[in-house]
Amino acid sequence: MTDTSTATRILLDSRPVGWPTPENFRIEEVALPELEAGQVRVRNEFLSVDPYMRGRMSDARSYVAPYALGAQITGGAIGRVVASRVDGMPEGSVVLHQHGWSDVVQGDAATFRIVPDIPGLPLSVRLHVLGMTGMTAYVGLTRIAALREGETVFISGAAGAVGTAAGQIARHLGAGRVIGSAGTPEKVALLTQKYGYDAGFDYHDGDVRELLAQAAPEGIDVFFDNVGGDHLQAALASFRDGGRAALCGAISSYNTTDRAAGPDNMANLITRGLTLRGFTLGDHLDLSAEFQQRMTGWFEDGGIVYDETIVDGIENTVQAFLDMMRGGNIGKMLVRI
Ligand code: NDP
Structure with a gap:
């Protein structure tokens, strides 16, 4: 049995300017306090490293508050309860939470959510295709862009966690033609061979x-x-009349210090009657049940595949994050504890 009386965790030590470096982070081991009534202790099995975390490392206004300096990096993770002082969340429960980059976490049971084991699938799918990134793809295509049968869809960042889900969801929603862009020939080949893209x-x-x-x-x-x-500029040039964009992310500018130049063809919005709509998943959680039901159905029909790029060890979490930001992942980048 692994000792869970201490936690090894990653803190933000200084705010990155441009590309983060390992020196912006600190790793420490701490003794955990006694569990209080109403709390659980969880040994994490998988941690998520996500592009939005880069925004939280800066002290800038965004849709989530910046990480505090000297505080642990929080974010999506999944693990098993190893000690519990609450009814209804016994030892062994699989829980999803936002306590983030630490091998062991503890806190009020209300900050953890029990998720059922899915036979034949690793727990990690709750952090991507059946979780946050899969639902982001679903919301973007259905509610934000209102994809209709027969339409041609272009997905940028197509070989990543959101992109691999988006291609397949577009297919299930009846898209006529699905096109994706990615950063290596190997990734591009996977788009058409595995992920339902036409080109x-x-x-x-x-x-x-x-x-x-x-x-x-x-x-x-x-x-x-x-x-x-x-990519946005290219889409504006290619749109047919009445085209719609779901603006999900802009990773090409997350680590730049220059002010990103805007597209030079915004007038197409007017002449072609285009709609660009940005969104963050947190504003669309009312679609959770619908997403789970449809995605699980597609999964059970064998209609959904995924890739994971797994890095082992809490001590390699920062490197996993940086590798993901540079394109070192196919599908979802995860840290396995
Ligand atoms: P990915 O798994 O797609 O990983 C990031 C990928 O971005 C890399 O693998 C890399 O792939 C690509 N990339 C990095 N730099 C560039 C660049 N300069 N130009 C083009 N591609 C680049 O991450 P996620 O699937 O988790 O996230 C994808 C996007 O979705 C991000 O922009 C993220 O911020 C956004 N997002 C938004 C949410 C929302 O609620 N709006 C929720 C979740 C994610 P490659 O090798 O192809 O370059």
Whole structure:
């Protein structure tokens, strides 16, 4: 039995400017206090490293508060209860929570949510395809972009956690043609071979506007954007009349210190009657039950696949985060404890 009286955790030590470095973080081991009534102690099995965390490392206004300096990095994680002082959350329960980058966490039971084991699937899927990133893809395509059957969809960041889910969901929703962009030839090959995309391109291979025009000669109806910058500009050039974009992320600018230049073709919004709509998942949690029901159904029909890029050890969490930000992942980047 692993000792859970201490926790090894990652703290933010200084605020990164531009690309974070390992020096912006600190790892420490702490003795955990006695468990109080109403609390549980959880040994994490998987930690999530996510692009939005980069925003929280800066002291800037956003939809979630910045991480405090000297405080532990919080975020999605899943593990098992190893000690409990609350009814209804016994030892052995699998729980999802936001306590983040630590091998052992404890707190009020209300901050943990029991999730049923899914036979044949690892717990980690609750952190991506059947969790936050899968639901982000679902919300973006259904509520935000209102994808209709037969339409042509372009998804940027297509080989990552959100993107691999988005391609498959678009297919299930009846998209006519699904196009994705990613950062390596290996990722592009996976898009069409595994993830239901009809076409893909490596955005390093030339001007994104031209690459998209070649992949979608008749234009696009829906754009699901994880990248921003040159990808958004390319989509604006390719949109057919009445096109809609779900602006999910803009990772191309998360680590830049320059002010990102805007697209030079915003006038297409007017002349083509386009709609660009940004969203964050937290504002759409009313769709949780619908998402779980439909996604689980597609899963059970064998209609959903996923990849995980797994890094072992709490001590490698920062490196996993940095590798993910640089494209070192296929599908979801996770830390296994
Ligand atoms: P991913 O698994 O997609 O990992 C990030 C990927 O971004 C990398 O693998 C890399 O892939 C790509 N990338 C990095 N830099 C660039 C660049 N300059 N240009 C193009 N691609 C780049 O992460 P997630 O699936 O977790 O997140 C994807 C996006 O969705 C992010 O923008 C994130 O902020 C956003 N998001 C938004 C949510 C919301 O509620 N709105 C919720 C969850 C995520 P490659 O090799 O292809 O370059």
